[in-house]
Amino acid sequence: MKKVYPGIEDALADVQDGMSVMIGGFGGSGAPIELIHSLVNRYRETGSPGNLTVINNNAGNGAIGIAAMIYAGMVKKMVCSFPRSSDPKAFTDKYLAGEIELELVPQGTLAERIRAGGAGIPAFYTPTSYGTLVAEGKPIAEFDGRKYVQERWLKADVAIIKADIADTKGNLTFNKAARNFSPLMAMAAKLTIVQARKVVPASGIDPEHVVTPGIFVDRVVEVSDPKQEEVLLREGVKA
Amino acid sequence: MTTKLSNAQIAWRAAQDIPDGAYVNLGIGFPEMVAKFKPDGREVIYHTENGVLDFGEAPAEGEEDWDLINAGKKAVTLNPGASFFHHADSFAMVRGGHLDVAILGAYEVAENGDLANWSTGPGSVPAVGGAMDLVHGAKRVCVITDHVTKKGTPKLVKKCSLPLTGVGCVTTVYTSLAVIDIVDGRFVLREKLPTVSIEELQAVTGAELVIDGPVVDLIVPEV
Numbered sequence: 179m180k181k182v183y184p185g186i187e188d189a190l191a192d193v194q195d196g197m198s199v200m201i202g203g204f205g206g207s208g209a210p211i212e213l214i215h216s217l218v219n220r221y222r223e224t225g226s227p228g229n230l231t232v233i234n235n236n237a238g239n240g241a242i243g244i245a246a247m248i249y250a251g252m253v254k255k256m257v258c259s260f261p262r263s264s265d266p267k268a269f270t271d272k273y274l275a276g277e278i279e280l281e282l283v284p285q286g287t288l289a290e291r292i293r294a295g296g297a298g299i300p301a302f303y304t305p306t307s308y309g310t311l312v313a314e315g316k317p318i319a320e321f322d323g324r325k326y327v328q329e330r331w332l333k334a335d336v337a338i339i340k341a342d343i344a345d346t347k348g349n350l351t352f353n354k355a356a357r358n359f360s361p362l363m364a365m366a367a368k369l370t371i372v373q374a375r376k377v378v379p380a381s382g383i384d385p386e387h388v389v390t391p392g393i394f395v396d397r398v399v400e401v402s403d404p405k406q407e408e409v410l411l412r413e414g415v416k417a
Numbered sequence: 418m419t420t421k422l423s424n425a426q427i428a429w430r431a432a433q434d435i436p437d438g439a440y441v442n443l444g445i446g447f448p449e450m451v452a453k454f455k456p457d458g459r460e461v462i463y464h465t466e467n468g469v470l471d472f473g474e475a476p477a478e479g480e481e482d483w484d485l486i487n488a489g490k491k492a493v494t495l496n497p498g499a500s501f502f503h504h505a506d507s508f509a510m511v512r513g514g515h516l517d518v519a520i521l522g523a524y525e526v527a528e529n530g531d532l533a534n535w536s537t538g539p540g541s542v543p544a545v546g547g548a549m550d551l552v553h554g555a556k557r558v559c560v561i562t563d564h565v566t567k568k569g570t571p572k573l574v575k576k577c578s579l580p581l582t583g584v585g586c587v588t589t590v591y592t593s594l595a596v597i598d599i600v601d602g603r604f605v606l607r608e609k610l611p612t613v614s615i616e617e618l619q620a621v622t623g624a625e626l627v628i629d630g631p632v633v634d635l636i637v638p639e640v
Contacts, residue, residue, distance in 0.1 A: 204467040204504075205490040206483055235504075260546040263490075270542050282543050285466060286508030286550030293505040305512060305553040309584035311536075312549065354501060355468050356484040361503040389503075408483035408490075 181348045182377055182398050186216045189371050189399040193217060193336050198231040200292065200367055201244060202339035202360035205236055205263065206407030208352070209243050210340035210373050213399075217338075221252045228252045233292070233334055235285060235359060237261035237269035240411045248272060255279035257332070259288050265411075284312060289362060291332035296365020296394070301330050337367030340404065341390070344374035345382045348392030357389060364394040373401040420612065421593040426637040427561045429454040431520055431591045434559075435461055439517040440510075442466070442551055445489040448520040448561060454640065462496075464516060466547040468507045471499040488547065511547070512554040519555035521548065523562045523590075525577040528624040529602040530587040532560065533579035545582075552583035564592035564621055571623030573597065573604060594618055596635060603627045608635040 183189035190213060193199065203209035221228060230253050237256045238245030245268035247253050261269050261280060272278040283291065284306050294302055303326035307313045317328040339360040341350040350372060352360065364370045377400040422430070424447055432454035435441055442464045443449050455461050462471045465487040472493040476482075481492035510516060525533040532552055535545045552558050562572055573590065590597045595618055596608035606626045609618055611634040619626050 205486065207467065207486050207490075208484065260544045261542050262544045266542070273542055280543070282545060284545050284549040285504070285547040286511055289504035289508050306550045309531075310549060310581045312545065352501075354482060354485040355465075357501060357503050358467050359504050362505055406483050408486075 179347070181392070181396065182346055182400075184399075186212060186373070186399050186401070187220070189397045190216055190220070190338070192369060193227050195227050196229045197227060197335040198233065198333075200233040200334040200337040200359075200363035202337070202358070202363055203234060203243075203407070204355070204358040205239065206243070206409070206411065208340050208356035208358050208360055209407040210338050211243055211405040211407055211410070212401045213338040213340075213371065213373050214243050214247060218246050218250050218252070221250050229254045231255040231257065233257040233332065233363075235259050235288065236263055237266065237280075239263035239407070240265045241268065241416050242410050243407045245269070248278065253278060255281065257281040257283060257288070259283055259285035282312065287329050288332070289359060291329055292359065292362040292366045295331040295333035296362060299331060301328050303328055332366065334363070334367040335369065337363040337370045339363055339370065339372050341372050341374040343376050343378060343383060344372055344395070344398040345378050345380050345392070346398075347380045348372070348395030348398055349383050349388040350374070350390040350392075350395060351383060351387060352389055361390045361394075364390050369397070370395050371397045371399070373399055373404065375402060375404055376400065421564070421610070422635075422637055423640075425450060425640045427591050427593055429640045430596065430635065430637050431559055431561050432456065434589075435459070435518055438462075440464055440470070440515065441518045441520070442511070442516055442555065444519070444521040444548070444551070445546070447522050449489065451520055451561070464507070464510060465493070466504075466507055466511070466551075468502050468504060469493070469495070469499060470502070471496045508547070508550050511550050514554050514556065516555040518557045518559060519551045520559045520561060521551065523560040523572060524579050525572055525574050526560050526562070526587050526590055527574055527577045528599065528604050530585040530599045531577050532582045532587050533577040534582045536580040538579060548582050552586035557588045558586050559589045559591065560587050561591045564594040569621075571621055574623035594621070594635075597626070600629070605629050606632050608633045610635050
């Protein structure tokens with residue numbers, strides 16, 4: 179078993195055209211900036227991987243991270259709950275021009291769909307969105323006198339996420355609120371690729387402290403001193 | 418003479434009804450102001466959708482850790498006893514009925530408790546975030562809002578005209594003029610500004626205001 183990759187490009191080599199890609203993070207918190215920009219750079223140089231469906235809570239901010247992917251033209255569709263940010267121009271312009279698709283999913287439903295995808299639950303019922311536009315076309319059922327909307331699981335070809343510490347078996351910890359969607363996405367993708375601030379030997383993380391068990395993680399690459407999206411935005415960094 | 422409450426005063430009034438020990442989610446924007454007016458001596462634990470319980474005030478400028486933010490993507494601090502969790506657990510807290518109070522803004526509230534607060538209709542980029550989840554599960558779902566729109570039309574209506582966030586979900590509305598509970602599909606008037614008559618209040622409300630019990634003067638300090 180060899181999960182630790184020496185370089186980002188190698189770890190990402192199997193991300194290809196037309197894939198669905200879950201990207202961890204909530205705004206800048208937990209965004210795997212180095213993994214994202216490695217994909218952007220490869221797309222600019224080779225035209226691949228393009229035509230991607232990107233799953234994240236948001237749809238990019240400013241011109242870095244997911245916004246850089248959108249500007250580069252590699253994103254066909256966004257699946258998210260809140261495609262707005264302090265600077266949503268990248269997504270907004272393309273959306274209003276009809277150049278990018280949007281599947282809008284309520285935030286808790288998005289999380290639960292991803293969890294269900296990782297847990298082998300093809301569908302579930304939630305009170306969220308009952309009676310709203312978001313529920314149109316979805317099966318409705320009544321349980322104990324209340325109406326619920328059926329939602330389907332959400333899986334992906336790849337998840338790219340940012341962890342704080344990873345051990346060589348793929349066990350992960352996260353920094354503060356940066357875990358957000360990442361533990362769920364790690365479960366729901368066929369191939370989960372992690373950038374970790376530090377990679378330690380097995381036994382380097384107390385089993386009591388593991389947040390994401392290594393069974394959900396395929397590849398780990400160390401990115402010490404990772405960039406933080408919000409910090410970059412505030413420094414005015416452009417893509 | 419007070420003709421209507423300021424946003425800060427509406428937030429103050431809503432804060433007075435949050436009980437000691439409550440787990441509370443405050444919506445992004447105006448509802449976040451409620452935290453400023455927590456009565457002394459009460460402990461309130463704030464939940465944020467992105468995965469923190471018991472966050473505190475904003476850090477001093479320059480002290481931010483941008484991995485430690487709230488749902489509005491603002492930097493926060495932690496209170497003693499805080500915890501982190503992933504998004505599925507966060508929304509289990511929401512939908513599972515574990516929150517005591519959720520406070521949200523509104524474009525429209527209907528007398529049956531329907532809420533419209535996420536979309537002003539076609540022509541813009543739709544964005545819903547956690548609003549459709551938050552209106553289900555909290556024991557009390559409160560709205561804070563001006564009583565009327567900027568154009569002066571009622572925000573409390575018989576039936577919402579804008580896309581719904583949730584059906585029959587709102588329990589209490591704190592407005593710039595009144596406090597109104599939603600009971601059995603009707604607006605029940607609990608408090609109103611002493612300077613506004615019931616007739617005047619009814620004239621700017623889009624559905625019947627029901628009087629069922631005493632109507633108390635809505636007295637709010639300058640804040």
